[in-house]
Amino acid sequence: MTQADRDRLVALKKAKKNLITQREAAGDLELSIRQVQRLLSGLKQRGDKAVVHGLRGRPSNRKIEEEIEREAVQILSAPVYEGFGPTLAAEYLGNKHGIEASKETVRQWMMRAKLWGGKKQQVKQVHTWRPRRSRFGELVQWDTSEHDWLEGRGERLYLIAMIDDATSRLLARFVRHDSTAENMRLLWSYVEKFGRPLTFYTDKASLFQTAGKRKRDEPGVEKDPVEMPPTQIGRALGELGITWIPAHSPQAKDYASYCTSFVHCVMTTPAAALFESLTPNAFRGGLMPGGS
Secondary structure (H helix, E strand, O other), X not given: OOHHHHHHXXXXXXXXXXXXXXXXXXXXXXXXXXXXXXXXXXXXHHHHHHHOOOOOOOOOOOOOXXXXXXXXXXXXXXXXXXXXXXXXXXXXXXXXXXXXXXXXXXXXXXXXXXXXXXOOOOOOOOOOOOOOOOOOOOOEEEEEEEEOOOXXXXXOEEEEEEXXXXXXXXXXXXXXXXXXXXXXXXXHHHHHHHOOOOEEEEXXXXXXXXXXXXXXXXXXXXXXXXXXXXXXXXXXXXXXXXXXXXXXXXXXXXXXXXXXXXXXXXXXXXXXXXXXXXXXXXXXXXXXXXXX
């Protein structure tokens, strides 16, 4: 008898002694009143065993006979079925040998006969988010988003955005081209407005990192990459004493893209009327939704 059975027995005995009503017992046991009445009747006839299901500990009435299992295992042990998985084996048993069984039943038969080894469930590695920085200016995320911001009513624009990791303070600008010049203009605006941050966090775009070249002595053999000179933005960050951190994984890149996806959420349908009355140049001076 399990603990749940004992708890059920206590409630039924209280109802039997009229300490609680049958309706209250049904509520405690999450059963109907008719089920409680049936259990009370069984309690009079069979005693405490009434709370235990009659089939507990007994084989299922739907269990396939052991002779059929032995026959199926003997068939699957033949060399022609070597390497068959439970699904394919169940199909062949049904189509060719007239043994109808589910693939799960066949899998259990094959595992007991050592014809199939259960695969260990692989635990997916979870990429945990890093904690935010504690102070303004410690880390600024920098990203560009290409999107149909004007919803077909104008030229295609790029949104270059910088968002502080600690406070989510945002500075963004719409531009016609995602070029070095436009990114440098936004960098200058950010430094003028908020001062020099300690670190910028970006993707590995060619604006921030010169593509490395590799020398090859033989086909398929690689040497160490040749150190390339910094880009214009890389040189500017170096002269300003700002550290640049590239995103090395897809999860990290998605984290860096948060700055533009944040603006995606802010600029929803109500912004369409605004875009109809304003030109793209109206947004070139800077955009700060949600800033503090």
